[in-house]
Amino acid sequence: MRKYLNILLLPAIVAVSSCGLDNYDAPESKLVGQVVYNGEPVGVRGTGEAVQLQLYQDGYELRDPIPVYVGQDGTFEAKLFDGEYKLVTRDNNGPWVNDRDTTVINVKGTANVAVEVTPFYTLSNVQLSLNGSSADASFQINEVAGGRDIEYVMILVGKTSFVDDVSYTVRVDIDDVAAGSTVTDAIDLSNNTDFQSGRALYARVGLRPVGKDQAIYSQVVKLR
Amino acid sequence: MKNLNKSIAKMLVLVGITCFASCSDFLERESDTILPEEQIFEDEVMIRSVLANYYGRVSWGQHIGDDYQYTILDEAGKSDGGPDNIQNYGNDLWRVYDYGLIRNINQFLQSLRESTALDEEDKQVYEGEARFLRAWTYFNMAKGLGGMPIVGDEVFEYEPSMDVTVLQYPRATEAGLYDYIIAECDAISPLLSDETNTHSARANKWTALMLKARAAIYAGSLANYNNKMPSPIRTPGGEVGIPADRAAGYYEQALAAAEDVIDNSPYELQLKKPDDLERNFYEVLSVKDGNTEVIWAQDRIYPGTGQQTAFTTRNIPGSHAEDIDRAYAGPILNLVEDYEYTDDRNGDIHIRDNEGNYIFYDDPLDAFANKDARLGGTVILPNAEFKGIPVELQAGQKVWNSGSWQTVIGQPGERDAAGRLLTSDNGPTRSNDQYINKTGFFFRKFLDEAAGASTRGRNSEMWFPRFRFAEAVLIAAEAAMELGQQPAAVGYINQIRDRAGIQPLTSVTLDDIIQERRVEFAFENHRYWDLKRFRRAHIVWNGVVNSPTAQQYALFPYLVVAPGTPNDGKYVFDRLVFSGSLHPRNFELRNYYNFIDLDWRNSNPKIVLNPFQ
Numbered sequence: 001m002r003k004y005l006n007i008l009l010l011p012a013i014v015a016v017s018s019c020g021l022d023n024y025d026a027p028e029s030k031l032v033g034q035v036v037y038n039g040e041p042v043g044v045r046g047t048g049e050a051v052q053l054q055l056y057q058d059g060y061e062l063r064d065p066i067p068v069y070v071g072q073d074g075t076f077e078a079k080l081f082d083g084e085y086k087l088v089t090r091d092n093n094g095p096w097v098n099d100r101d102t103t104v105i106n107v108k109g110t111a112n113v114a115v116e117v118t119p120f121y122t123l124s125n126v127q128l129s130l131n132g133s134s135a136d137a138s139f140q141i142n143e144v145a146g147g148r149d150i151e152y153v154m155i156l157v158g159k160t161s162f163v164d165d166v167s168y169t170v171r172v173d174i175d176d177v178a179a180g181s182t183v184t185d186a187i188d189l190s191n192n193t194d195f196q197s198g199r200a201l202y203a204r205v206g207l208r209p210v211g212k213d214q215a216i217y218s219q220v221v222k223l224r
Numbered sequence: 225m226k227n228l229n230k231s232i233a234k235m236l237v238l239v240g241i242t243c244f245a246s247c248s249d250f251l252e253r254e255s256d257t258i259l260p261e262e263q264i265f266e267d268e269v270m271i272r273s274v275l276a277n278y279y280g281r282v283s284w285g286q287h288i289g290d291d292y293q294y295t296i297l298d299e300a301g302k303s304d305g306g307p308d309n310i311q312n313y314g315n316d317l318w319r320v321y322d323y324g325l326i327r328n329i330n331q332f333l334q335s336l337r338e339s340t341a342l343d344e345e346d347k348q349v350y351e352g353e354a355r356f357l358r359a360w361t362y363f364n365m366a367k368g369l370g371g372m373p374i375v376g377d378e379v380f381e382y383e384p385s386m387d388v389t390v391l392q393y394p395r396a397t398e399a400g401l402y403d404y405i406i407a408e409c410d411a412i413s414p415l416l417s418d419e420t421n422t423h424s425a426r427a428n429k430w431t432a433l434m435l436k437a438r439a440a441i442y443a444g445s446l447a448n449y450n451n452k453m454p455s456p457i458r459t460p461g462g463e464v465g466i467p468a469d470r471a472a473g474y475y476e477q478a479l480a481a482a483e484d485v486i487d488n489s490p491y492e493l494q495l496k497k498p499d500d501l502e503r504n505f506y507e508v509l510s511v512k513d514g515n516t517e518v519i520w521a522q523d524r525i526y527p528g529t530g531q532q533t534a535f536t537t538r539n540i541p542g543s544h545a546e547d548i549d550r551a552y553a554g555p556i557l558n559l560v561e562d563y564e565y566t567d568d569r570n571g572d573i574h575i576r577d578n579e580g581n582y583i584f585y586d587d588p589l590d591a592f593a594n595k596d597a598r599l600g601g602t603v604i605l606p607n608a609e610f611k612g613i614p615v616e617l618q619a620g621q622k623v624w625n626s627g628s629w630q631t632v633i634g635q636p637g638e639r640d641a642a643g644r645l646l647t648s649d650n651g652p653t654r655s656n657d658q659y660i661n662k663t664g665f666f667f668r669k670f671l672d673e674a675a676g677a678s679t680r681g682r683n684s685e686m687w688f689p690r691f692r693f694a695e696a697v698l699i700a701a702e703a704a705m706e707l708g709q710q711p712a713a714v715g716y717i718n719q720i721r722d723r724a725g726i727q728p729l730t731s732v733t734l735d736d737i738i739q740e741r742r743v744e745f746a747f748e749n750h751r752y753w754d755l756k757r758f759r760r761a762h763i764v765w766n767g768v769v770n771s772p773t774a775q776q777y778a779l780f781p782y783l784v785v786a787p788g789t790p791n792d793g794k795y796v797f798d799r800l801v802f803s804g805s806l807h808p809r810n811f812e813l814r815n816y817y818n819f820i821d822l823d824w825r826n827s828n829p830k831i832v833l834n835p836f837q
Contacts, residue, residue, distance in 0.1 A: 048312055064822045092455075092813070092836045148454070166311065166767055166810060173768075211454030213813040213836065 046072025352415030444474030505601030767810030
């Protein structure tokens with residue numbers, strides 16, 4: 001009888017000891033945040049992993065950053081282990097002045113962080129509406145950081161709520177716009193198949209500073 | 225007792241056998257399949273075969289061994305089934321980081337220098353070839369990554385407990401790496417032979433000079449155009465970014481090296497068939513024997529395991545195929561229209577007149593009359609001949625039906641009730657089917673005409689030229705243009721244009737250089753690197769839907785069915801967005817330099833990252 005007991009003990013030992021060192025639970029803590037300027041969220045391209053932040057954690061042998069992808073409304077989110085992290089923007093990435101100062105974050109349960117950036121331009125008083133078969137857009141361009149011209153502004157209409165310079169059904173680029181001016185335009189959609197289909201349409205406007213890899217965008221508006 | 229004695233005797237014999245057997249060095253035999261270094265460097269044939277191994281390890285980027293790579297830019301479109309989904313370019317596209325090869329070459333150099341099997345002259349040639357391949361490897365690293373660590377002739381040996389930091393070399397500056405490549409080429413060109421060799425498979429003096437010219441013109445244009453960007457791409461330490469004041473010096477070096485090749489080398493702008501410039505151009509690239517233009521190529525031979533390329537097998541028109549494979553990819557209209565007309569620099573195909581009506585052609589090939597001869601030498605046009613048989617390309621019929629044109633498309637090879645062809649077996653179609661063309665054109669450059677070259681069992685012996693005389697001429701034209709020597713630049717570029725049968729230029733701009741290189745070197749692994757070094761890639765491949773340069777386009781020929789009218793039986797064309805690629809090409813600023821793999825930095829913390837990373 002004792003012999004059998006011993007045999008039963010063996011798998012139990014194996015089972016217990018194998019759950020030791022290398023099995024962590026998945027991270028449960030959460031870092032949420034938003035890229036902001038003066039408290040206002042900064043709209044960016046949210047597809048294609050275009051805008052990223054980087055999280056570093058000291059004290060380990062290797063120092064690979066954890067990429068944190070910024071959504072089109074400037075929000076981001078990461079599931080992490082508790083601990084101290086350093087958050088930086090990616091080099092030269094995003095429509096703002098390149099600034100790689102570190103934000104130190106203590107993650108315990110949930111951490112909330114606002115990443116302050118200085119955009120080259122902002123877009124305000126954005127009006128986007130559907131008027132018959134025409135998408136009307138009007139917005140004001142404000143220079144913030146200075147030192148960079150405007151490459152173009154664009155008005156984008158998309159058929160999903162993800163709209164940016166690569167995901168769209170209609171894109172109109174306007175060159176030669178000046179800081180401080182108000183841009184108004186009406187886009188004729190009557191020949192567009194996505195307009196003709198009668199389904200939902202979304203729109204936003206964007207501005208690309210010269211020599212930056214990304215444009216700054218307004219928030220997405222549902223046209224219908 | 226007797227038995228016992230017998231047993232003891234047997235035992236003794238056994239012990240004896242075991243003892244003797246175990247004393248032989250059975251386990252310490254010399255391998256008869258692995259040769260130690262001393263044996264190799266005692267024999268010239270062995271030395272040469274080691275070198276041949278290195279020659280086989282230096283193909284990167286676009287080449288005919290991997291034709292899919294042609295479809296990701298604006299030269300060809302993917303046709304082997306459903307569309308590609310390319311929305312942007314990878315951070316490691318065509319990235320080269322081969323310190324394994326560099327180490328092997330350095331080991332080779334070390335042993336070669338100690339070898340007694342060769343006389344001094346032969347030794348120099350081998351040394352020159354090995355160092356050339358090393359410089360070529362660095363050059364391929366530099367054009368993707370910028371400045372990378374230069375390890376010289378060092379062969380590192382790691383032993384446990386040694387200080388690894390002495391093995392960790394920091395990155396050189398971008399200028400520093402190009403300077404090193406140029407200096408290496410200067411040092412090895414006198415070591416190498418100045419004579420040609422079979423199929424230009426081995427490096428000689430002129431190859432080294434061509435690498436020098438190419439490295440110098442790349443460095444010059446990087447110094448020049450990077451600093452003209454609104455925000456130049458650079459790192460604080462110069463690992464990426466060459467100072468603007470270095471440009472002129474590089475251009476002068478490039479011009480001198482290119483002119484040396486033009487004036488003194490045994491190569492020429494091959495013109496063996498002045499009466500048939502299209503054929504002439506095809507033979508410049510695709511016929512190895514008696515070639516006088518190609519300076520260095522990756523050569524191939526049949527038979528021999530793995531020594532052939534499947535490019536012809538995969539891309540041959542269906543009507544000419546000898547095996548199941550065909551039409552994996554085809555050139556796109558963007559490239560075709562970039563070839564000029566003999567007297568018109570706008571190369572757009574005339575498919576509609578000013579009122580928007582179709583232009584009717586008796587033969588589909590007539591639409592391409594008076595084009596740059598290089599077009600026909602690079603691309604198989606609709607109804608052009610390959611191996612003496614026309615390549616039929618017909619997407620469907622345009623039927624005149626009560627005042628408007630109706631497009632009728634059939635199954636491949638299907639005919640209408642009157643027996644007229646609807647859609648050709650070759651295509652083009654907009655389906656997701658395999659083995660049918662979707663662009664309206666087939667490759668001609670590098671397509672092998674030899675019998676059996678398109679079978680899986682044999683494949684093709686087609687080479688892949690890496691340097692040729694025309695590049696020396698265009699490097700000279702570019703360098704002269706950048707140095708303000710217009711007459712020289714005009715002279716050089718017109719040599720190239722003259723061979724193509726198109727009108728001469730009276731002045732040369734950067735756009736002329738880009739245009740000429742685009743059409744002369746299509747499928748030769750130049751386009752991507754050219755647009756990168758001129759900092760034009762993000763403008764040409766701007767990611768805008770239906771952009772004339774970023775979106776891929778196809779040209780579909782149709783048979784006109786309008787009984788009783790003069791146009792019946794003629795051909796018209798439609799220009800269509802290419803169905804095999806859904807998105808426009810989008811080259812972003814981060815793509816100007818490959819990203820550094822973080823693993824490299826983990827093992828060498830002195831490696832700094834590239835911009836945008």
